[in-house]
Amino acid sequence: MEKKGLLIVVSGPSGAGKGTVLAHTASKYPNLKYSVSVTTRAPRDKEVDGVNYFFKTEEEFQAMKKDGEFLECKSVYGKSYGTPRFYVEKQLGEGYDVVLEIDTEGALEVKNVYPDCVMVFISPAKRSTIEERLRNRSTESEEQIKLRTQSALKELKQAVFYDYIVVNEDAQQGADDIISIIQAEKCKVKNNKKFIDDLILGGK
Amino acid sequence: MEKKGLLIVVSGPSGAGKGTVLAHTASKYPNLKYSVSVTTRAPRDKEVDGVNYFFKTEEEFQAMKKDGEFLECKSVYGKSYGTPRFYVEKQLGEGYDVVLEIDTEGALEVKNVYPDCVMVFISPAKRSTIEERLRNRSTESEEQIKLRTQSALKELKQAVFYDYIVVNEDAQQGADDIISIIQAEKCKVKNNKKFIDDLILGGK
Numbered sequence: 133m134e135k136k137g138l139l140i141v142v143s144g145p146s147g148a149g150k151g152t153v154l155a156h157t158a159s160k161y162p163n164l165k166y167s168v169s170v171t172t173r174a175p176r177d178k179e180v181d182g183v184n185y186f187f188k189t190e191e192e193f194q195a196m197k198k199d200g201e202f203l204e205c206k207s208v209y210g211k212s213y214g215t216p217r218f219y220v221e222k223q224l225g226e227g228y229d230v231v232l233e234i235d236t237e238g239a240l241e242v243k244n245v246y247p248d249c250v251m252v253f254i255s256p257a258k259r260s261t262i263e264e265r266l267r268n269r270s271t272e273s274e275e276q277i278k279l280r281t282q283s284a285l286k287e288l289k290q291a292v293f294y295d296y297i298v299v300n301e302d303a304q305q306g307a308d309d310i311i312s313i314i315q316a317e318k319c320k321v322k323n324n325k326k327f328i329d330d331l332i333l334g335g336k
Numbered sequence: 337m338e339k340k341g342l343l344i345v346v347s348g349p350s351g352a353g354k355g356t357v358l359a360h361t362a363s364k365y366p367n368l369k370y371s372v373s374v375t376t377r378a379p380r381d382k383e384v385d386g387v388n389y390f391f392k393t394e395e396e397f398q399a400m401k402k403d404g405e406f407l408e409c410k411s412v413y414g415k416s417y418g419t420p421r422f423y424v425e426k427q428l429g430e431g432y433d434v435v436l437e438i439d440t441e442g443a444l445e446v447k448n449v450y451p452d453c454v455m456v457f458i459s460p461a462k463r464s465t466i467e468e469r470l471r472n473r474s475t476e477s478e479e480q481i482k483l484r485t486q487s488a489l490k491e492l493k494q495a496v497f498y499d500y501i502v503v504n505e506d507a508q509q510g511a512d513d514i515i516s517i518i519q520a521e522k523c524k525v526k527n528n529k530k531f532i533d534d535l536i537l538g539g540k
Binding site: 252253255258259285288289291292294295296297298299308309311312313315316317319320321324325327328331332334 | 456457459462463489492493495496498499500501502503512513515516517519520521523524525528529531532535536538
């Protein structure tokens with residue numbers, strides 16, 4: 133089939149267990165690459181430029197933004213983050229499937245500039261799980277937990293804009309679902325136009 | 337997720353190996369049921385009514401057709417064949433995924449009356465395989481093989497109207513592709529509206 137990889141955009145509320153599902157996916161499906169983001173924040177211990185992030189100055193970041201080099205970008209607490217088009221396209225061109233884990237706002241931006249991306253929403257099986265997980269892992273105040281829960285519930289509403297919803301009742305099953313989605317997308321007629329043309333015209 | 341099964345319409349030219357791929361699929365994925373057709377031809381040895389076919393008289397068949405009881409139907413050499421809506425809907429309602437192996441003409445009829453069906457085209461990897469396979473398995477005249485090959489190549493051109501194309505280079509891989517397609521379709525947001533509504537509204 134066609135060699136170019138798929139861009140898979142993954143979102144989901146905090147507490148949905150995205151990280152765990154994606155870690156299982158990557159370990160079962162070696163053709164998957166994580167996108168590496170560009171950031172203006174300082175590297176933390178053990179973070180390696182080009183592996184964890186591409187570390188840039190604010191000036192470099194703004195120049196990239198101006199040149200349309202981001203699939204999406206945003207600023208949080210005065211630091212900028214963006215998904216570099218060159219890196220994603222390089223991996224896709226080499227035949228890797230690239231996963232981009234971003235919030236729903238960024239995901240919709242990516243869909244806009246890269247309409248062929250596959251949009252996957254990871255959801256908990258129950259609404260109540262979100263609050264439970266945030267509460268279990270957090271050392272934050274009751275007020276902060278409430279704010280985070282509200283924000284997560286707001287993210288849930290964006291699920292309808294996605295192509296697929298993967299319900300994380302079990303992370304292994306969630307990973308299998310994502311791998312099936314990738315496999316199925318590779319079988320889509322729209323992703324195999326060249327093969328079909330060759331077949332009909334006798335090139336193959 | 338939602339309990340209702342998927343209707344999977346499978347077509348492909350003679351010589352593509354549809355039967356083998358579907359047999360592997362069914363043995364790996366027990367939730368799959370074959371649709372049983374209605375026919376006016378006489379039962380052959382060991383054929384059981386309700387298992388291989390539903391055997392009907394021409395009058396019964398025409399009455400069913402008039403009542404819109406077929407998802408698609410046609411006549412070949414004076415005998416009639418049809419896909420009974422009641423049988424398909426009963427299996428789907430019980431949560432089974434139903435596979436319907438029909439020609440491209442019938443497939444497009446089904447899509448028309450049942451737009452939620454998933455259309456899968458099984459194709460050989462090479463155009464030349466079609467003639468080779470027809471030649472190998474056939475005891476027919478050169479003229480008949482040529483006619484069958486032409487008709488198979490005509491079927492190939494219909495691939496563009498399908499959702500997915502499964503290339504049968506290896507029947508096991510073809511079966512895995514079909515199972516992935518079913519799995520992915522079950523994750524589609526449009527097939528999980530009720531789950532998402534419940535999640536957002538707090539029903540879950």
